[in-house]
Amino acid sequence: MTCLVVDDSKLARLSLIKSLNIHTQDAIIHQATNGLEAVELATEHKPDLIFLDLTMPVMDGYEALPLLLQESSNSLVVVVSADVQERAKAKVLSLGAKMHIQKPINELKMKEILEQL
């Protein structure tokens, strides 16, 4: 499985990758620090799974999400965000995300995400 982890925070990326590594074997994990980098990496690697933050510099998650799906239409996008407002959740789902998960990600949440996909 190829994954793309998109977050401007090193802490958030490390934390998510740690949980991901517990539940997956031999996953190839790419990292991006903003939406623009993510679109470039998604175009190149066509990841199976994309974990996407919303509040980022350069290009935020809302802008990146449709571009990611345009460039890598088979990717499943999981939005991982601190923005837990109902309207934010509805917006990302309408843009094509498979789910919206509240930060921070831990081992249990990751297990649930992978089971649901």
Added chain:
Amino acid sequence: MQTYTLTEDEQDVLQELMNIAYGNATAVVADMIDAFASLSIPNIRIEKVSELLSTFEQLKSDSYFFSTQAFTGELSGESAFFINEESANNLAKHLELEDEADLDDAILELTNVLTSSLTTKLSQEMQTEVSFSLPSITKLPLDEISKIQSFQKYSQVIVIDTDLDFQDQKIKGKIFILTKDESILWLKTKLNNILEQLI
């Protein structure tokens, strides 16, 4: 007096924890006033109080409602919330408030909910607990901001500032979390511990 700085990693960890805490607090306030807020990336730095006052003075408006709420514990300090007069009036309109006393009350409650949710979540993420004082509110012209007594007890502060932005209602505010000198070392150790657990 020792001068503290935050490393790039410490700043990253604090920014991410603040992002989580702010997202949580915003959702509570958004629900309370039935509006949707845009979230922005928090700006984090260590400043001398004199520099902080100059930051406050750069806020572009003639007068502000300014409210503060102190918190104590391993992490201790004060949260400060600024909302300019135009935004305060838009808040009054949105909430259909009739007089100034109601507006003061609404801003105090907004501050209380916003800053206590924010600080509670931030301290939870750092595996500690804080207690809160009652918030207080002042309306003052910006050139009198240096007279705010509560800031005089700090020498250096970790400043975490972020915007509260309800675009549809044209309500904007600025939130500062100021930590006391003695909390800075505790905070630096905690941030490094959090990061080390992941590496």
